[in-house]
Amino acid sequence: MENYKTQSPIPGSPVVPQTFDGSKEIRFQCRKGIACWNACCSNIDISLTPYDILRLKRRFEMGSGEFLQKYTVPYEMEQNSIAGVKLRPVANGTACQFMTAEGCSVYEDRPTACRYYPVALLSMRKQDEYTDRDSYALVKEEHCLGHNEPRQITINAYRKEQGVEEYDELARGWRQLILKKKSSGPSVGKPSKRSLELFFMACYDLDRFRTFVASEGFCELYDLPAEEMQKILSDDTELMLFGFRFLKQVLYGENTIPLKADAAEQRQKHYQEKVQRLEREAAEKRAAEQDGMYEI
Ligand code: SF4
Numbered sequence: 001m002e003n004y005k006t007q008s009p010i011p012g013s014p015v016v017p018q019t020f021d022g023s024k025e026i027r028f029q030c031r032k033g034i035a036c037w038n039a040c041c042s043n044i045d046i047s048l049t050p051y052d053i054l055r056l057k058r059r060f061e062m063g064s065g066e067f068l069q070k071y072t073v074p075y076e077m078e079q080n081s082i083a084g085v086k087l088r089p090v091a092n093g094t095a096c097q098f099m100t101a102e103g104c105s106v107y108e109d110r111p112t113a114c115r116y117y118p119v120a121l122l123s124m125r126k127q128d129e130y131t132d133r134d135s136y137a138l139v140k141e142e143h144c145l146g147h148n149e150p151r152q153i154t155i156n157a158y159r160k161e162q163g164v165e166e167y168d169e170l171a172r173g174w175r176q177l178i179l180k181k182k183s184s185g186p187s188v189g190k191p192s193k194r195s196l197e198l199f200f201m202a203c204y205d206l207d208r209f210r211t212f213v214a215s216e217g218f219c220e221l222y223d224l225p226a227e228e229m230q231k232i233l234s235d236d237t238e239l240m241l242f243g244f245r246f247l248k249q250v251l252y253g254e255n256t257i258p259l260k261a262d263a264a265e266q267r268q269k270h271y272q273e274k275v276q277r278l279e280r281e282a283a284e285k286r287a288a289e290q291d292g293m294y295e296i
């Protein structure tokens, strides 16, 4: 078993200051009838993944725009200025809108963070590694009595029991985009408004992204076989996964989607013009410096 000892990220936080791999055994059970029933859903701070939104909007047979407006609030993740979305609590309160006396009213489609609780997923990438590794933290909040229940379970078995694996698999591309942004650090600076908006649309506002992908301008630029395009436009999950591919290309310059020949030519021409302009400016600067030397 591999453990990474860490400091608690937030002093006084309920996060146990240690990280674990999936073989870690925890003591926990949440069950109806427990004295703290619904305590966790009465005061929420739940970030949503793109797949969480997809599942919930599908459940409510709603467009993504309407769902986002009614049930979420946007936020910027950490200082890295990545667009994120959280569940919106009830008006003038802190409880989840989906909480009922019987429990979660969207249980089959509940978000990843609700499935994981009291475990938290930590995705990380070490500087010298090309793959992401998952590790886990444990959250122990005073109000949660599930930690006193007499059941031992490994984190891996708990993830299976809670149906987290599918959710994690389908959010992998999104997590990679976030890790990439985090590892690019402050040197890259705050992303432009345009890239924040593109990220938001492709990750969270799927129906608007579908219209964007089906647009004439998009089809003129990207070289996608008609069959693939049809699959992307007719299936929300395919569209979401395509969104991650698209963002890798537009935000990080990876060649994930082929460009049409003339578009690639245009891009090459644009690049050459930029290089020529930089060379011209450098030559002008050199000449000006030489003039200055002669003046002395
Ligand atoms: S979605 Fe369900 S489990 Fe998650 S906070 Fe809301 S009521 Fe609780």
Ligand code: SF4
Residues within 6 Å of the ligand: 029, 030, 031, 034, 036, 037, 038, 039, 040, 041, 117, 143, 144, 145, 146, 147
């Ligand atoms: S045991 Fe924990 S997770 Fe379950 S209802 Fe109580 S507070 Fe919520």
